[in-house]
Amino acid sequence: MSKAKSQKSLDKWTKEKWRTASGKKSSKTGEVYAPAKTIAKLKSTVAGRKKLAAANAKKKAATKKGKQHAKHGLHKGKKR
Numbered sequence: 001m002s003k004a005k006s007q008k009s010l011d012k013w014t015k016e017k018w019r020t021a022s023g024k025k026s027s028k029t030g031e032v033y034a035p036a037k038t039i040a041k042l043k044s045t046v047a048g049r050k051k052l053a054a055a056n057a058k059k060k061a062a063t064k065k066g067k068q069h070a071k072h073g074l075h076k077g078k079k080r
Helices: 005-015 036-043 046-064
Strands: none
Touching: 036 046
16 A cells, blocks of 8 residues: 555655754754755855854744744745
């Protein structure tokens, strides 16, 4: 029996290596988690570094307010 589209997507998501930009725990740094490939791509350009910094700022602000999740926009527009 083949898997549903949503299950295939979950399998792919699970296999990705997720991390923060610094490689340290998000609970210590307040950084966003993203796939390692996405972080590498963002860190390679000035615009990407600005986008990552903005996402981290939004994450830190949300965490400070006691929220677990933050709409930081790093995954916006991705095909899923």
